[in-house]
Every structure is written in structure tokens, then in C-alpha cells.
Amino acid sequence: MKDIAALEKNVPAAALTYDIDSVYNDFPILHKPIRDKELIFLDNAASTQKPQIVIDTINRYYQEENANIHRGVYYLSEVATRKYEEARETVRKFLNAASEKEIIFTSGTTDSINLVANAFGREFFKPGDEILITTMEHHSNIVPWQMICEDTGAKLRVAPINDQGELLIDEFEEMINSRTKLISVVYVSNSLGTVNPVEKIISLARSQNVPVLLDAAQAVAHTPIDVQKLDCDFLAFSSHKIFGPTGVGVLYGKEKHLEKMRPFKGGGDMILQVTFEKTTYNALPHKFEAGTPNMAGVIGLASAIDYVTSVGLEKIHAYEKMVLDYGTELLADIDELRIIGTAAEKSGAISFIIDNVHPHDIGTWVDRDGIAIRAGHHCTQPVMDRLCIPATSRASIALYNRKSDFDALASSLKTIIEVFR
Amino acid sequence: MDELRELYQQVILDHNKNPKNYGKPEAHSHDSEGYNPLCGDRIHVYAEIEDEIIKSVRFEGSGCAISKASASVMTTMLIGKTVAEAKSIFDGFQEMITADVNSSPNYDKMGKLAVFSGVREFPTRVKCASLAWHTALAAIDKSDDVVSTE
Ligand SMILES: Cc1ncc(COP(=O)(O)O)c(C=O)c1O
Numbered sequence: 001m002k003d004i005a006a007l008e009k010n011v012p013a014a015a016l017t018y019d020i021d022s023v024y025n026d027f028p029i030l031h032k033p034i035r036d037k038e039l040i041f042l043d044n045a046a047s048t049q050k051p052q053i054v055i056d057t058i059n060r061y062y063q064e065e066n067a068n069i070h071r072g073v074y075y076l077s078e079v080a081t082r083k084y085e086e087a088r089e090t091v092r093k094f095l096n097a098a099s100e101k102e103i104i105f106t107s108g109t110t111d112s113i114n115l116v117a118n119a120f121g122r123e124f125f126k127p128g129d130e131i132l133i134t135t136m137e138h139h140s141n142i143v144p145w146q147m148i149c150e151d152t153g154a155k156l157r158v159a160p161i162n163d164q165g166e167l168l169i170d171e172f173e174e175m176i177n178s179r180t181k182l183i184s185v186v187y188v189s190n191s192l193g194t195v196n197p198v199e200k201i202i203s204l205a206r207s208q209n210v211p212v213l214l215d216a217a218q219a220v221a222h223t224p225i226d227v228q229k230l231d232c233d234f235l236a237f238s239s240h241k242i243f244g245p246t247g248v249g250v251l252y253g254k255e256k257h258l259e260k261m262r263p264f265k266g267g268g269d270m271i272l273q274v275t276f277e278k279t280t281y282n283a284l285p286h287k288f289e290a291g292t293p294n295m296a297g298v299i300g301l302a303s304a305i306d307y308v309t310s311v312g313l314e315k316i317h318a319y320e321k322m323v324l325d326y327g328t329e330l331l332a333d334i335d336e337l338r339i340i341g342t343a344a345e346k347s348g349a350i351s352f353i354i355d356n357v358h359p360h361d362i363g364t365w366v367d368r369d370g371i372a373i374r375a376g377h378h379c380t381q382p383v384m385d386r387l388c389i390p391a392t393s394r395a396s397i398a399l400y401n402r403k404s405d406f407d408a409l410a411s412s413l414k415t416i417i418e419v420f421r
Numbered sequence: 422m423d424e425l426r427e428l429y430q431q432v433i434l435d436h437n438k439n440p441k442n443y444g445k446p447e448a449h450s451h452d453s454e455g456y457n458p459l460c461g462d463r464i465h466v467y468a469e470i471e472d473e474i475i476k477s478v479r480f481e482g483s484g485c486a487i488s489k490a491s492a493s494v495m496t497t498m499l500i501g502k503t504v505a506e507a508k509s510i511f512d513g514f515q516e517m518i519t520a521d522v523n524s525s526p527n528y529d530k531m532g533k534l535a536v537f538s539g540v541r542e543f544p545t546r547v548k549c550a551s552l553a554w555h556t557a558l559a560a561i562d563k564s565d566d567v568v569s570t571e
Contacts, residue, residue, distance in 0.1 A: 356438070357486075358483075358484065358485035358486060358489075359460075359485075360460050360462075360484075360485035360487075360546070360549065361429070361485045361486045361487070364425075364428070364543060364545070364546060365425060365429075368424070368425050375460065376459065376460045376461055377460075377461045381461070384461070390461050390462070390463070390483045391460060391461045419429060419434070420429075420434060420437075420486070
């Protein structure tokens with residue numbers, strides 16, 4: 001994550017804020033009352049809301065621009081193809097990737113990780129090889145590796161965390177060895193909000209020549225990412241978590257890896273030439289995009305990225321930290337409440353439990369006050385087991401949340417604590 | 422907030438706090454584990470059945486107030502009933518918690534289970550209320566030879 005303190009030294013304070021009211025007004029759904037109450041949306045780690053401009057872009061695509069891409073010679077197909085490829089350039093710039101060849105459109109983070117697991121893991125892992133992940137991974141960064149391990153005889157190793165929900169970096173370092181063939185870690189934990197020391201992780205991996213995949217699902221909407229500066233080998237994220245439509249995601253991969261990888265899916269668009277004797281694959285990035293892609297989705301994602309960029313991720317990062325700190329303090333003040341995940345570096349989410357009140361009951365209760373939070377294991381069962389809790393409630397923010405959202409949450413929580421007393 | 426108060430009636434809150442027949446029994450003839458992958462709720466139901474009559478039912482696990490209270494009330498309902506009676510009680514219960522929100526059914530026949538009538542206002546919580554029942558029925562349906570030796 002960016003060092004905000006350092007940033008502030010170079011940039012005047014005013015430059016690090018944005019007009020929250022105007023941003024809030026960009027999202028139509030936030031203005032639709034829920035059971036006559038103002039919607040307070042605090043489940044952004046699960047999925048984010050969409051600004052009007054993204055909705056309009058998708059509408060316009062279907063009303064004025066729709067046709068299959070990379071095929072037709074007619075006007076509409078050319079428009080759609082151009083928009084689709086411009087979207088790739090938007091993503092490339094957003095991540096500062098070296099080349100558009102390194103940007104693969106997928107259906108989401110899960111799909112991106114599965115692509116690497118199959119096209120890289122299944123291809124190159126040998127019995128006895130190791131894949132290193134952490135205890136705080138989302139199921140989507142656990143299960144694909146387990147499946148590949150089963151098929152290849154490779155071994156999945158899991159680096160431990162402490163009670164605060166921080167990666168134990170010394171143990172992590174010790175687990176990297178000559179058998180380690182890939183390190184795949186979550187950038188920001190969706191269930192605890194922990195920001196992992198990805199720079200450090202990547203530099204440790206470099207010293208042993210191990211490629212690193214970053215699950216950036218919870219990072220992209222909250223912090224600037226520069227894949228060249230990070231020097232990660234792969235990076236995955238989902239459009240729907242950065243104000244774009246569902247069903248689209250991105251896999252960034254270094255060209256040198258992608259070139260060597262075999263396509264994971266076969267079909268149209270990913271080929272150069274097909275005969276029954278032999279098929280030659282298309283060039284990057286198309287060799288990984290079999291079939292008609294989610295064109296409207298990709299174009300919608302580009303519009304979401306343009307939106308985020310126009311607000312500015314550095315500003316979003318600074319603003320959200322202020323809101324998260326405020327919320328953390330407010331919730332920590334409630335005696336019966338315990339915050340789960342108290343890493344020094346946090347972003348986006350506050351997980352908590354309340355004595356004698358199950359997260360599900362909390363979720364139902366605050367919902368009646370118009371507040372949307374998540375209850376459960378957040379697809380991170382191993383980390384719940386590690387912390388010896390079955391589930392948490394989680395409030396997670398995005399650029400449109402306000403401090404007052406946490407005032408409302410805290411006050412609703414106080415009433416349920418009273419009722420369950 | 423009225424539906425909320427109806428969902429979280431005092432009886433439910435009390436059962437949640439002090440569940441009846443909680444904890445693993447010394448012996449049992451039937452048992453089953455229930456799991457709600459959506460929320461991570463887990464329940465283990467143990468039953469002692471003799472000649473088609475449910476002699477005892479106990480449960481343990483972790484879950485929300487609705488699932489815990491439902492399990493607790495269920496154990497008090499099932500003890501002494503025949504297996505067939507248990508199934509018909511469950512059918513009535515399931516019908517009640519999934520009834521249309523706009524209907525006004527008569528819950529008099531439901532006895533103690535009527536406290537769960539508010540669940541129908543909360544479709545996402547129906548599974549919480551029925552988890553214990555599904556688990557108990559799965560336990561009952563298991564043949565006698567799965568007796569635990571512990
Ligand atoms: C950290 C993390 N990784 C991966 C995923 C999976 O994303 P998707 O379901 O969009 O593929 C999520 C979404 O919940 C997540 O939070």
C-alpha cells in the first residue's frame with residue numbers, strides 16, 4: 001500500500017480529498033430507500049454498487065454498439081471490437097502493465113486464478129513441488145491449488161498468521177525453498193481487512209526465483225496498483241468489486257509466463273488455424289480468451305476504471321482510511337463487541353463479533369435499519385478456524401461510504417445488544 | 422421494526438440463551454450432522470429411538486438465535502413422539518415458516534412452534550429455522566446400525 005504519510009508530504013492536504021457528496025450522488029442505487037430507510041451499503045467487499053456512468057455505458061453498448069467482435073467486417077463489429085480492445089488498453093494503463101498482451105479478460109478473480117492453476121500449475125508442477133499460500137486466502141485461492149495438487153502430486157503449503165490476522169513473514173520466508181514453484185497470496189484479506197506486505201513477499205520470492213500471483217480482488221478499488229513496480233508475475237481481480245458489472249475479471253500475467261503457458265480453454269477466438277490434424281493457437285492475449293467474451297461487461301469495466309481514475313485512487317485510499325479509522329474507533333468503543341483482525345495495515349473491511357449475538361442475527365437486525373453488512377465465514381473458512389470463530393459480521397466500505405454510515409451501524413448494534421441481553 | 426420483534430420473540434431469545442437438551446448424550450441410537458454452508462452454522466443431533474418411539478433428542482453446535490432456538494424447541498417437541506409423528510410435525514413447521522407473507526394462517530395447531538411464525542417474513546432465515554429439523558430427520562432415517570460406540 002502507498003505510504004499516505006509520505007504522500008502527504010508532497011501533496012497539499014486538500015489535494016487528497018474529493019467531493020464525497022458528488023461521488024455519493026453518482027450511484028443511483030444508494031438513493032433508493034430500503035423499507036423506507038436510507039440504504040447504508042456496507043458490503044462492498046462482496047460486491048460494489050455501480051455509478052450511473054457505468055450503467056449508461058452498458059446500456060449504450062446494447063443500444064448502439066453491439067455485435068460480435070474480432071469477426072465481422074461490418075461497421076458494428078468494428079465498433080465493438082475497437083471498444084473491447086480500448087478497454088484492454090484502459091486496464092493496461094490502470095495496472096501499468098508493460099503490454100496489452102499481458103491483460104487477459106476472464107469472468108472474475110476466481111476464473112483468473114483457475115486459469116493460472118490450470119495453464120501454469122497443471123503444465124509445470126511436478127510431484128514434490130510446492131505452492132505457497134497463506135491462512136487468510138479466499139476459497140478461490142485455495143481450492144484451485146488443491147485440485148492441481150491432487151492431479152500433479154504437488155504440495156500446498158500454508159503460511160501461518162498471528163492472532164491479529166497478520167502474516168508471519170519470518171515463517172513465510174522459511175517456507176520458500178527450491179521446491180516452491182509458485183506463491184499465491186491475497187493482497188488485502190476480504191474477511192479481516194489485513195493488507196499483506198506484498199512488496200516484501202515479492203522480494204523474498206525474487207531471491208529464490210519463485211513467481212508470485214497476487215489476488216487483488218480487495219485491493220483494486222482501494223489502492224493504486226502498479227504491476228511493474230510491484231514486479232508481481234500474475235495479478236487477478238474482479239470487475240464487480242471495482243464498480244463494474246458482474247461476470248468480468250482480469251488476469252494480468254507477465255508476457256514471458258503467458259507465452260509459455262498452454263491455453264486453458266479451447267474454442268473460437270483463441271486459435272490461428274484449425275484443422276483436424278493440428279491447431280495453432282492465437283497470439284497473446286487472445287489465446288486465453290476462448291469463445292465470445294463478455295463484451296458489454298468488459299466495456300463496462302473500462303468505464304468503471306475511468307470513473308475510479310477520475311476520482312483518483314490515492315484520494316480514495318486516503319479518504320477510506322479516514323472513514324475506516326473512524327468506524328473502527330466507534331465499534332471498538334462498544335464493550336460487547338470484539339474486532340476480528342487488528343493488523344497494523346488494514347483496508348476496506350472491519351470484521352467483528354458480539355458476545356452472545358450470532359453474526360446472522362446481527363445481519364438481519366441491522367438490515368431492518370437499512371444497513372447491509374455481511375455475516376458468515378466470507379469464503380475464508382480456514383482463517384475462521386485459525387481464529388477459533390465460526391463466523392463474523394463484516395462492514396466493508398467503498399469510496400461512497402461516509403462516517404455517518406458507521407454512526408448508524410453502531411447505533412443499530414447497540415439496540416440488538418440490548419434486546420439479546 | 423415490528424417483524425423483527427416478532428422474529429426475535431422473548432421465547433426465542435430465552436431458548437437461544439439457555440437451550441434445552443443441549444450437549445452430547447452418553448448414549449444414542451441415531452445421530453446426524455447438519456451444516457449450512459451459507460453461514461457456517463453446524464449442528465449435531467443425537468436421538469435415542471426404541472420401537473419407533475423417540476425416547477430422547479439432544480443437540481450441540483453453533484448457530485444463530487433462530488437455529489439454536491429452533492433446535493431447542495424441536496427437542497422438547499420430539500421426545501415421546503413416534504417417528505411418523507415427528508415427520509408430520511416437521512411438515513407443518515416447514516409449511517408455516519415458508520407460508521406466503523400475505524396469508525394469515527391459523528397457527529393454533531402449531532403449539533410451541535408458533536413462535537417461529539415470524540420467520541416467514543425473512544426468507545433468508547428459513548434455512549436457519551429448518552436446519553435442526555432436517556438434521557433430526559436425517560438422523561431418524563438412518564438405520565440402527567450407525568449407532569455410535571462412544
Ligand atoms: C480476496 C478475494 N479473492 C477472490 C474473490 C473471488 O472473487 P469472484 O467471486 O469475483 O471471482 C473474492 C470475492 O469475494 C475475494 O474477496
